[in-house]
Amino acid sequence: xxxxxxxxxxxxxxxxxxxxxxxxxxxxxxxxxxxxxxxxxxxxxxxxxxxxxxxxxxxxxxxxxxxxxxxxxxxxxxxxxxxxxxxxxxxxxxxxxxxxxxxxxxxxxx
Amino acid sequence: xxxxxxxxxxxxxxxxxxxxxxxxxxxxxxxxxxxxxxxxxxxxxxxxxxxxxxxxxxxxxxxxxxxxxxxxxxxxxxxxxxxxxxxxxxxxxxxxxxxxxxxxxxxxxxxxxx
Numbered sequence: 576x577x578x579x580x581x582x583x584x585x586x587x588x589x590x591x592x593x594x595x596x597x598x599x600x601x602x603x604x605x606x607x608x609x610x611x612x613x614x615x616x617x618x619x620x621x622x623x624x625x626x627x628x629x630x631x632x633x634x635x636x637x638x639x640x641x642x643x644x645x646x647x648x649x650x651x652x653x654x655x656x657x658x659x660x661x662x663x664x665x666x667x668x669x670x671x672x673x674x675x676x677x678x679x680x681x682x683x684x685x
Numbered sequence: 686x687x688x689x690x691x692x693x694x695x696x697x698x699x700x701x702x703x704x705x706x707x708x709x710x711x712x713x714x715x716x717x718x719x720x721x722x723x724x725x726x727x728x729x730x731x732x733x734x735x736x737x738x739x740x741x742x743x744x745x746x747x748x749x750x751x752x753x754x755x756x757x758x759x760x761x762x763x764x765x766x767x768x769x770x771x772x773x774x775x776x777x778x779x780x781x782x783x784x785x786x787x788x789x790x791x792x793x794x795x796x797x798x799x
Contacts, residue, residue, distance in 0.1 A: 606786070617775055617790035618728070662728065670783045671735070672743055673718070677727035 577601045579676035581663050586682045587653050595648045595661050595679045603668020609637050609648045610662040612678070618662055621648065650681075658683045687712050689791035691776050697797045698766055706761045706794050708776030714789075716782045717759040718743070719751065721772040722793075728775070734759055735782050766798045 578600045587593040599607070606625040610618035622630055624639035624646060636649040650657055663676040689710045698704055710717065718733040720743075730743030734753040748770055750762040759778075763770060773795050779788040 605783075608785070615773075615793070615795075617792055619790075620786070620788070623786040664728075666785060670785070671741065672730055672733065673785055673788075674730070674744070675720075675728040677725065 577665060577667060577674040579663055579665060579674060581661075581676040581679045583677070584680045584682070586684065589653055589655060589683055589685050591653050592649065592651050593653060593681065595650070595663075595681065597646045597648070597663030597676055599644050599646070599663070599665050599676075601644075601665050601667050601674065604641060605666040605668065605670050607637075607639055607646050608662075608664040608666075608673070609635075609646075610664065612660045612662060614660075621661075653683050655683050655685070657681065687789065689776055689778055689789050691774075691791040691794050693794060694792065695795050697799065699799050700767055701765050704763050704766060704796075706763075706774060706776075706796070708759045708761065708791060709757050710759075710778040710789065711757065712778065712780070712789070713756065714778035714780050715756070716780070716785070717753070717776065717778045718788075719749070719759070719761050720775045720777065721745065721770075722775065723772050731761070731774075733782075766796075768798050770796065771798045772796060 581597045609621040612618040622637035629638045660678040662678045719731040720728045732751040734740045776791040
């Protein structure tokens with residue numbers, strides 16, 4: 576089975592840095608995604624990690640440790656528009672299914 | 686423009702009245718999938734299809750059917766909708782099952798079953 580855990584809610588201040596953690600226990604692993612989702616909209620792709628280490632993409636970075644079943648999404652220089660839900664998702668064995676965590680709602684305040 | 690379209694975007698219906706939500710992609714993608722999203726539960730996969738005439742159950746398939754007669758279309762069928770199927774539904778597609786890094790999501794269909 577698949578189990579993905581991430582915090583339900585986080586708050587941060589504009590201009591700050593925030594780290595959203597995700598732990599997973601899955602039967603097989605073929606990669607981990609982070610998506611951003613604004614209320615009522617479709618998820619949009621942020622990052623994909625399949626090897627250990629840090630992937631940096633502008634203000635967003637994602638880290639993966641396969642041995643620990645752990646990932647985090649790091650958002651720098653927070654902006655108000657970063658207020659959204661952040662979804663961690665894992666592809667299991669066979670590449671057939673993508674299992675999502677319940678999402679972390681991030682609220683950025685002025 | 687590369688896109689995934691869903692229709693309808695919003696639907697209110699009554700228990701037991703069969704309905705179909707259409708999903709279409711114009712990117713010649715092999716892999717298509719349906720998800721439902723509920724507060725506190727996140728996105729959960731209903732069904733997926735790896736190619737024409739190849740479909741399989743996801744995590745929450747009960748009460749749903751799908752078909753994949755053509756590559757571009759992947760309709761979701763609720764034969765006898767019930768209130769617990771009230772949800773936000775997303776269709777998604779990617780070139781192949783191993784290429785989900787380029788998965789495209791449709792805009793979503795908000796369904797209310799009374």
